[in-house]
Amino acid sequence: MLVLKCDVCGIREAVVYQRHTCRALCVRCFINNVTSRVLNEVRRYGMFGSNDRLLLSLSGGKDSYTLLDVISRLHDAGKMGVITIIEGIPNYDRREGIEWILKRSKELGIDVFLTSFKDFLGYTLGEIVERSRIYNVNVSPCTFCGIIRRRIVNKYAREHGFTKVLTAHNLDDEVQTVILNILRGDIARLVQTHPKGPVLSKLFVRKVKPLRKIYEWETAIYSYLIGFRFQVAECPFIKYQPTLRARIRYYLRKLERRRPGTLLTFLTAIDDMVGSIVGNFTGLPELPRCKRCGEPTAYGRDYCVLCELLDKVGLNALPGRKVALC
Numbered sequence: 001m002l003v004l005k006c007d008v009c010g011i012r013e014a015v016v017y018q019r020h021t022c023r024a025l026c027v028r029c030f031i032n033n034v035t036s037r038v039l040n041e042v043r044r045y046g047m048f049g050s051n052d053r054l055l056l057s058l059s060g061g062k063d064s065y066t067l068l069d070v071i072s073r074l075h076d077a078g079k080m081g082v083i084t085i086i087e088g089i090p091n092y093d094r095r096e097g098i099e100w101i102l103k104r105s106k107e108l109g110i111d112v113f114l115t116s117f118k119d120f121l122g123y124t125l126g127e128i129v130e131r132s133r134i135y136n137v138n139v140s141p142c143t144f145c146g147i148i149r150r151r152i153v154n155k156y157a158r159e160h161g162f163t164k165v166l167t168a169h170n171l172d173d174e175v176q177t178v179i180l181n182i183l184r185g186d187i188a189r190l191v192q193t194h195p196k197g198p199v200l201s202k203l204f205v206r207k208v209k210p211l212r213k214i215y216e217w218e219t220a221i222y223s224y225l226i227g228f229r230f231q232v233a234e235c236p237f238i239k240y241q242p243t244l245r246a247r248i249r250y251y252l253r254k255l256e257r258r259r260p261g262t263l264l265t266f267l268t269a270i271d272d273m274v275g276s277i278v279g280n281f282t283g284l285p286e287l288p289r290c291k292r293c294g295e296p297t298a299y300g301r302d303y304c305v306l307c308e309l310l311d312k313v314g315l316n317a318l319p320g321r322k323v324a325l326c
């Protein structure tokens with residue numbers, strides 16, 4: 001039987017073909033390749049140093065699995081923590097993924113904080129979405145989910161002395177976000193997503209995305225090679241996801257298939273371009289605080305977006321507004 005040898009070590013059997021480098025790699029060289037690319041990205045942007053206390057925000061999917069494994073190779077487990085949040089989505093079973101996070105973190109000696117929307121707000125995402133139907137509020141469940149999740153993670157990190165929050169977004173996610181921001185003409189947000197983007201409030205713990213130059217297919221293979229064997233069910237709220245992102249995702253896949261390496265080249269170019277204007281956005285004043293919850297909000301606003309959204313669905317009514325509770 002013909003055995004293809006790894007293009008890097010020339011010894012072991014190649015099991016992964018990396019189209020963007022035109023190389024066939026063995027398991028060990030592929031894992032080393034991903035780990036060293038993450039390390040390069042971490043160093044290039046000073047994402048974290050050996051003294052940082054890192055909080056990894058993990059959902060239990062393949063990207064989470066990869067992030068935890070790669071970072072545990074690069075950082076002291078004693079200075080790492082994991083947070084996992086149960087949204088409370090009807091008919092969405094993530095038990096397997098969460099059990100895996102608990103098991104793997106325990107093996108590595110990393111503490112896990114398991115919490116839920118219900119613990120934090122008193123309501124599950126399912127209940128909030130139900131109320132948004134009753135109140136005729138046209139806000140996607142994904143918007144609620146993202147805002148609540150970010151709030152829980154940031155608050156926990158800040159209150160427990162973590163200096164950086166790590167999320168498992170991959171290259172495909174990051175390029176979709178960049179294109180969305182460009183299409184919307186939202187330069188401020190484009191700058192915010194840059195790894196050197198400004199942190200506009202001392203209440204925010206800096207968020208970094210170490211996997212942002214790793215393809216989604218690579219996190220899938222990486223997680224498989226280190227033992228990830230289960231299928232994560234698709235979130236039933238996916239049908240409410242804004243369609244523009246789904247379309248961008250579709251076209252990017254086509255482009256990448258036709259010209260491997262396109263996403264990587266694009267993100268590198270955008271990083272350099274945005275990096276040259278990041279300086280214009282530093283030195284901005286501290287963000288104001290929400291008059292209700294005290295968390296940061298956008299310039300010129302009295303309340304944060306979370307308090308405003310909860311108000312719209314009849315929870316946590318803001319002063320001066322009468323919202324009938326159902």
Ligand SMILES: [Zn+2]
Nearest residue numbers: 006009026029
């Ligand atoms: Zn090799």
Ligand SMILES: [Zn+2]
Nearest residue numbers: 290293304307
């Ligand atoms: Zn608020």
